[in-house]
Amino acid sequence: MVFLNLLENIRNKTAEILDAKNYEHVKFSVESAKPGFGDITCNVPFLLSKQLKKSPQEISVELSKMYNFDDMPQIKNVESHPSGYLNFSIDYTKFNDFVIRLSLQENYGTLEFGNNEKIVVEHTSVNPNKALHVGHIRNIILGDVVSKILKKANYDVSVLNYVDDSGLQVADIIVGFTELGFSQESPNNEKFDHYCGDTVYVKTTEKYESDKELEGKRHEILKQIEDRSSEVSKIAQTITRKVLNEQLKTVWNLGVFYDCLNFESQIIHSKLWETIFEKLKSDNQIKYEDEGDNAGCWVIPADGEDDKILVRSNGVATYIAKDIPYAAWKLGLVDDPFHYKIHSTQKNSQTLYETTLEGDTKLNFSGSKVITVIDNRQIRLQKIVSGLMAKFKEKGAYTHLGYESVTLSADTVKSLGLSVDGESAQMSGRKGLYVNADTVLETLTKRVYDESKSRNENLSESELQNIANIVAVGTIRYEMIKPDLDKIITFDLKNSLRLEGDTCSYIQYSYARASRILEKTDVKPNFDSGFELLSSEYEKNLIKKIAMFDVHVNDSVNNLSPKVIAKYSYELAVTFSSFYEHVKVLASETTELLNARLCLVVSFQKTLKASLGLLGIDAPERM
RNA sequence: GGACCCGUAGCUCAGCCUGGAUAGAGCGGGUGGCUUCGGACCACCAGGCCAUGGGUUCGAAUCCCAUCGGGCCCUCCA
Secondary structure (H helix, E strand, O other): OOHHHHHHHHHHHHHHHHHHOOOOOOOEEEOOOOOOOOOOOOOOOHHHHHHHHHHHHHHHHHHHHOOOOOOOOOEEEEEEEOOEEEEEOOHHHHHHHHHHHHOOOOOOOEEEOOOOOOOEOOOOOOOOOOOOOOHHHHHHHHHHHHHHHHHHHHOOOEEEEEEEEHHHHHHHHHHHHHOOOOOOOOOHOEEEEEHHHHHHHHHHHHHHHHOOOHHHHHHHHHHHHHHHHHHHHHHHHHHHHHHHHHHHHHHHHOOOOOOOOHHHHHHHHHHHHHHHHHHHOOOOOOEOOOOOOOOEEEEEEOOOOOOOEOOOOOOOOOHHHHHOOOOOOOOOOOOOOOOEEEEEOOOOOEEEEEEEEOOOOOOOOOOOOOEEOHHHHHHHHHHHHHHHHHHHHHOOOOEEEEEOOOOEHHHHHOOOOOOOOOOOOOEOOOEEEEEEEHHHHEEEEEEEEHHHHHHHOOOOHHHHHHHHHHHHHHHHHHHOOOOOOOEEEEEEOHHOOOOOOOHHHHHHHHHHHHHHHHHOOOOOOOOOOOOOOOOOEEEEEEEEHOOOOOHHHHHHOHHHOHHHHHHHHHHHHOOOOHHHOOOOOOHHHHHHHHHHHHHHHHHHHHHHHHHHHHHHOOOOOOO
């Protein structure tokens, strides 16, 4: 820890002073100061003002005289600001050494939160009947980044993907194959998931409009899918597996990987539901309705809202009856009915497992905490699930990480040949109103490739491809992570191709520039020398920003907020770009200064790489 | 009818959790900067009753209440 330590030490010191003065303990803050107000600031004078019946200024002056930094050489002094704040200044002649050396360590920015506790992150969870679209990408990237941040905080993370292979959406394409005679091979080498989503699903659901008999068949087909011995079920298995494998290719291209796939169809057959149902009954968590609208149903009482029906009067469980046992399984609350086998080796050579009802291999993918990434339209359902889980385990063990949806801009809708009323439109698989993830990635890769090629005449084809891939993936990831979870993302095809300003490529560019500096000199950075020579504002700002990595990791873990890391990465790049412009490293006056600056550049690179790494974004040497 | 979310510069958004100093970025508009460590850049200018009205507080973009505008969910569908 670097900056967090500094803050903690000042906090302790301040608390001691309050003790010595016999002042009441107030909840004061010690945090990084805005530019122009020292480096670190404390608001304790404001909080004491009332009980001491003195102005914050008076208290500030009084307290500022009490500090002694003999045991904290990195702090130069504290000043009382006329506003009442206590502003601390860093002694950069000492701080520089400390920061630069620590930033070189492999685990720089790592924090101890999890104590290696097992935690489950579930994300993606898309029906295997279509290709992934931009809306799914938000879910996938959020889940992936959260899992990386939790690993950085020393949790033992299992990443799961729940494969919804037995719902009506799957039944719809099976209707297309079995009733409408769509070929089970995609024409013209089209990617199979695109074919199923763009053609079979859209055409079949379109036909429902005119053919009500066909629409009636979907429920019949669904029933057959759930009967594992049926012919239809076998077809559905084959088709959904094929789609899933194509979806996984897309996800891997985005640099996202899982530990295990959980199939809904197997959860249904595992009898987990029956176990949980009995448990719910015996624990009085649910009740049977004798009269009223819900007569004959088992319901979950929800305070302030309508009760949720769990089992219909005909004895058939509703869809929530799949989520509850799965949630309980993730938390390790039930005996694991599954065995595990290898599904595939992923693009990063990590093994991907899948659940199976046969076999004899036992693995453990559950956790004492669970984070489920699902968009906020499911918030009501998720509240019910987490409420139930809180009855079995401590509150907060099951967390729903929700976020707002992705919509399409009017321009983008028009470019799909469709019309809109407002400025944006919700995506819809049925209407063909969506933009596939593969399409976005391809378009963006092409754009970056062209851009990079026009700037670099001497790069080989494979280097250009590599850069295009790194920047394109980074750009998509960054745009999905940057906005607040509560904000709707309006996706616009044209806008998504921006590479200037607050974008990933700007951040990556700062890294590439740093690489150029190091490449153009024969001097090998020597980290044994002192760094007190780094004393300009630009150098100090950069060092402070590097030092603050842990503050932001801490924030992002505490609040499960990946955007904090995106913002930090951008700020770090901005600070470096300013340094780059104003401090000519290779033109340094002395060899000592040159060396110190080269070390700072290396320190910056390591930190930015680590920060981008949390976002799953690569830092290119050239672009 | 009930639940949740959003409303900050022309546009897209940070800041709100945990109240405090001058409300920050990017895009777009305007101006300047390469005898070059890469202009995917830097420096600067213009642009804000922080939706509205109340309340709490020494102090509110931030907390509370109401209202308005927008979104989304609320089926014995999945």
